[in-house]
Structures are given as structure tokens and as C-alpha cells.
Amino acid sequence: MTYFIDRRPNAKHKSAVNRQRFLERYRKHIKRSVEEAVNRRSITDMERGEKVSIPTKDISEPVFQHGPGGARQIVSPGNKEFLEGDKIRRPNGQGGGDGAGEGGASNQGEGDDEFAFTLSREEFLEFVFDGLELPHLQRKPLKSLEEIKMVRAGLARDGVPSRISITRSMREAYARRIAMRAPIKRALKEAQEALAAEERKDPVLRNPARIVELKAEIERLEKRIEGVPFIDTYDLRYHQLSAQPQPSSQAVMFCVMDVSGSMTQNHKDIAKRFFLLLYLFLEKHYEKVELVFVRHHTAAREVNEEEFFYSRETGGTIVSSALTLVNKIIEKRYPAEQWNLYIAQASDGDNWDDDSNICRDLLVKQLMPQLQYYAYVEITPHEHQSLWHEYETVAAQFPERFAMRQIVDAGDIYPVFRELFKRRLSQEQ
Template sequence: MINTYVVDRRLNGKNKSAVNRKRFLERYKKHIKRAVNDAVNNRSITDMEHGESISIPGQDIREPVFGHGKGGKRNYVNPGNKEFVSGDMIEKPKGGEGQGGGNQASNSGEGMDEFTFNITQDEFLEFLFEDLELPNLVRKELKSMDDFVYRHAGFTNVGVPAKINVVRTLKNSHARRIALSGKARRRLKEVTALIDEEEQKDRSLRNEAYLEDLIIEKEKLHNKITRMPFIDDFDLRYNLSMKEPTPSNAAVMFCLMDVSGSMTQQTKDMAKRFFLLLYMFLRRNYEKIEVVFIRHHTSAKEVDEEEFFYSRETGGTIVSSALKKMQEIVDERYPASAWNIYAAQASDGDNWNDDSPICQKILERDLLPKVQYFSYIEITPRAHQALWQAYDEVRSRHPDAFAMEQIIDQADIFPVFRQLFQRKSS
């Protein structure tokens, strides 16, 4: 019998097991996702991406147990028995007399508190953005000389041992030995045949001197062939790899936020919370992603991350200014042939009535032909206005490239975010 032992030597922290923790997180995934979703709605913007404390009800962490069913015959061993002898019948336990079996508190029962544990920042973000992706992401033509792939480009006589091509080297070795020893092998075959022929003759007719010369020649030929190296430096061949530029799936996300006077502080906070979720999602899931921040009121301007989230500038409302600014930046820096272009716009829906048709025209004529996906969220509890109606017409004609949702209060932010960026089943 052979005993096999598997030893896990992966490095973990003191008193921790990465394998067991992963199994535990998978088992209580439902509770963790619920806690993560609640945390997103209750946290401040600056505390959005920290870890979280998770509580699991006691009844959900009980382990399954096996028990005997009713009926059948069983043999019991009762140590210290003073009441029964062999052959006695034992009554079944009467039901309803146990203590502590209910959920109510009692002076003699025992209970179990909720089990609480902490998840790390990475685990929090992993559960937060699970099953989300940028829609319609495709590989584009060469964006820059930064993206390369190494492809096989034949063989070379020089290289490092790690790149040696064994098959090609052995083929060259075999061909060299055949070419260099072909004449000797043919002569060896002839000499062997002559020796056999001479040895088959009667001793009186055999030419001993001639036979001895043949044997000596055979030995020389054999030594000549065997002294030939199995692999020579000339035989070595190495794989040759060439660096070729490849298409890139680099993407750019435009974040367009309305900061006009009609946007209350609460509305702005919800817009910032949505964009912060989007920003964390992009940074965590996509290595090559650029984010362009645009704030607008009557005019629009490109800003950095700090100014986008914390500037207090305000004014009137002309939504088309943000779309024109985005179009200008796309034309200057992000050609559609090389970039996956995305946009997310947040507003309260308030806009000059004459400007909403202009927004619709810019979207359909200039932006949607270039972008992969444009999402619009309207943060308002009021009835929709002209901007929503104009955008609704765009959505009806371009359902795959344009999406729009409404956010009424803070609890709607994360569900709407997931709805806009939910991974599509293939």
C-alpha cells in the first residue's frame, strides 16, 4: 500500500490559509454581496473603496449533521449501565421535552451570535464589480508602438539555450552524419559483404592476407563513422522570434457631469458617487484605460480628477457644450480607428429647450458613429423634461450604443450602475 501526502507550501500570513479563505468567501457569497451593496449606498465618497465588515446570521453557518432515522434495528453499547440487562426493551425518547431547541431566549438555553469577519479592499472591490464589463469592447488598429507580440519567425544559428529547437537540431545532426559518412558507410557495406564472401570459401581457397586487409579496413571505417560527433555546433538551431505590433484594446472613458445651478448639492453628490464607482471600476479592471473628465454649465472644460470631484464652480445650463467639448477632444486625441471610446453623462435633466435638439443632433451625427457605448443618467425625482425626451429618441434608434437610466435617490446608484455595465451573456 502506498501512502500519498500533499503538502501545501504556499506562503500565507500567520495563522491564515488563502485556500480556506477563498472557499469560505465563495460559500457565503450571497451574504457578502448584500453587505457590499449596502456599503456602497451608506459610505461617504472618500471612503468608497475600503474593506468591509460582514455579518452572517448564526443559523446560516451551522454545519450539516447526520442522524439516525426512525425504524430499523440497532445495537447500542451503554457503558456503566446499571438498569438494563440483555433482552430488555428500551423506550424511545419522548419528543417535546428538550430544552433550548427554540429561537426564544430561556434561562437554560444557549444561542449563537452573528458571525462577523472583515474582507480586504481587494476582496471588497472584487465583489463590488463582479460580472461588470465595458460593452462592445473590441480590438482596434495599432494605437502606438507600445503594444507588441513575439511571433515565430524561423530559426537561427545563434541563440540562448532556452530557445534551442530540439527537433530541428536533431534533423540537422542526422543530415550531417548521413552526408559526411555516406561514402564510408557504403564502403563499409561493401567490405562487410567481401569479408562474408571470403569467409564462406574453403580454407584451402581462402586468401588470408586479403581477408586480413578487409578486416583492418572494416575496423577503420567503423571507427571513422563512430568518431563522428552526434551533435556538432553546426547542427544547433534556435527559435527566432520577431516583435510585431499588435492591435490594442485600449479604451478611453469620457465622464461628463452637469454642475449647473439647478444641480443641488445632494444631486451633485449622487453624480460624484456614480462617477467614482465608474472610475474605480475602470482602474481595477482595465490596464490601458484613459479617463477624460468634463464639467459643464453654460460652457464646458476638461479638468483633472481633483477638480472634477471637488470643484465648486457652477452656472447656467447648456448641455450641448459638454458634447461639443467631447467631440473636439475625440477629433484631436482619440481617433475611433485606434480607440474604444466610451462616455457617461450625468445631469438633472434641466436644459434650455432649444439646446436639447442640438444635443440629439450631435449625438446621432457626430458621437455615436465613433463611440462603443454612451450612457446617460438623469438624477431627479421630478418628471422628465425635453433633454430626456430627446435622448429617448436616440435610444430608440441606437439601442446597442446608447443607454439611459434614472436615479431618484442614493439607493438607486449602484443598481443603475450595474444595469448600465452588466456583462452581456454570449
């Protein structure tokens, strides 16, 4: 395919469309660079833009120009290889030893750097979260009157000019004109017939006074017909609007992080990067999603965003304390019939003896019947422990709404995140 590129200078902000076309054309290369950037970034700079490089060979464009054409004779000063009449071979274009080839290094000539440009924050996050969504998001009844939609609710005789119904108003005016003119037209027709009958009489029998009277009556009736207004304020109709409560797709995401002593600093950094990705994803794509942050060791606490990511509190491990707290918060503030409920949990899998069974029972009997989706990531390079095995039984009972993945190192965070929140074709609306 041949591409024609418009190189004319554009006014300010007029090249936005061209930029979007460029991003779409090289989407595969940009997405690969974005994935590499996500894996190497620290927690504090996950939401800034990114500098992206594309190999020059992948953005090469055909160039149209006038060639010299025909046979040419040239003089090459300092030439020691060719004599007059020799033919110079055409370059083979394979980037042999004399040049830089496809932008590579050589001992002579010049090479080409990769084409680099910067993605804005919005563009970067768009590529990071492309194709992701909250699974099984449903419409829920409205919990308050804040979310309403103004819908048409019939017609009224009073209203503002911007809501006037022209069609209905003209119909009312037409009906009124017909109703008002009908008896006048009948009287006019009778007067015209009477005048015609009077004028057909013999001149001896005619009544001049009656003719004058009939003509005056006809003139009066015609003026009355003309006096009927084309449209009157009585005819005007206005669209009425009423506030109608709308189903809400509001949701709450519970972020549950293990901060026990078995979680090393590296494990905690990986968990924080996972939750930061989740936070940015929800912030970008959803307006009606609240976040609840829960940290736990032997005891669980609901904390704010800053404390969740930066507090250094630690201790033993009782995972059920976090699940119990989440269940209490749901009962108190987020009833399942009004909210889409999601939980994302990160842990190293280490848990107190016999507590994993309690976690399983809490999930099966209390939490999972209310939840839309539960995502569990276990951050460990070692064999799975009892918590993972108990969660496997939960996943077997709720295969569509319970997902669990393992993260070994930072390079697994983004692929696992995309796997957990990838768009599903059978998404419920």
C-alpha cells in the same frame, strides 16, 4: 448535504483557499451586505473593505460527537419537579420561551450574535463589480509599437540555449549522420566483401599482402564511422522570436458631469458617487482604459480627477458645450479606429432653451457613430424635461449603444450602475 470542516491550524497564508470557499458558499449573503454598504457609504470611503455579518442560522454546521447512549440515571441537586423514575422529555429544538432560539433575545439563557468578518478592499470591490463589464468592447488596431507580442518566427542556427529546438536539432543530427556515414559504409561493405572473397580462395592462390591491406582498410573505415559525432554544433536549431503588433482593446471613458446651479449639493454628491463607482470599476477590471473628466455649466472644461470631484465651480446650463468639447477631444487624441470610446453623463436634466435639440443632433450625427456605448443618468425626483425626451429619440436610433436611467436618491445609484454595465451575453470580442 453534509460538510466536513478542517479546523486544524494553518501556517501563514495557508488558509486562503478555505477563505475563498467560504466567500463562495455564502456569496448571496455577502453580496446583499455589500449592496447595503455601497448605498450608505460616503464618497471618500468607497474603496475600503467592509465588515459583513451573516445570520448564525445560515452558517450552522453539523457537529459529530459521541452520545451517552443507553439509559442513564442522574442526580439533580435542588430538583423540585422530578422524582425518581420520571422521564425527562427531549427538547423540541424550536427555541421555545426558555432559550434564545435562533440567536434571538429571551428573558433567560443566552443568544448568539451574527457571525461577522471583514472583507479586504479587493474582495469588497470584487463583490461590488461582480458580473459587470464595458459593453461592446472591441479589438482595435495598435496605435503604437508599445503593445506587441513575441511570436515564433521559424528556426535559425544561432540562438540562446533556452530557445533550442531539441526535436529539430536531433532530426538534423540524424540526417547528418546518415549522410556522412553512407559512403563510408558502402566502402566498408566493399572491403568486407573483397576480404571474404580473398579468404575463400585456395591457400595457394591467396595474396597475404592483399588480406592485410583489406583488414587495415576495414579497421580504418570502422574508426571513421565511429568518429562521426552523434550531434554537432552544425545540427543545432533555435526558435526565433519576432515582435508582432497585437490588436488592442484600449478604451477611453469620458466622465461628463453637470455642475450648473440647478444641480443641488445632494444631486452633485449622487453624481460624484456614481462616477466614483465607475472609476473604481475601470481601475479594477481594465488596464488599457483612460479617463477624461469634463465638467460643464454654460461652458465645459476638461479637468483633472481632483478638480472633477471637489471643485465648487457653478453657473448656468448648456449641455451641448460638454458634448462639443468631448467631440473635439476625440478628434484630436482618440481616433475611433484605434480606441473604444465610452461616455458616461450625469445631469439633473435641466438645460438651456433649444439646447436639447443641439445635443440630440450632436449625438446622432457626430458622437454615436464613433462610440461603443453612451450611459446617461438623470438625477431628479421630478418629471423629465426636454433633454430626457430628446435623448429618448437617440436611444430609439441606437438601442444597443445608448442607455439612460433615472436616479431619485442615493439608494438608486448602485442598482442603476449595475443595470448600465451588466455583462451582456453577446459581448463582441
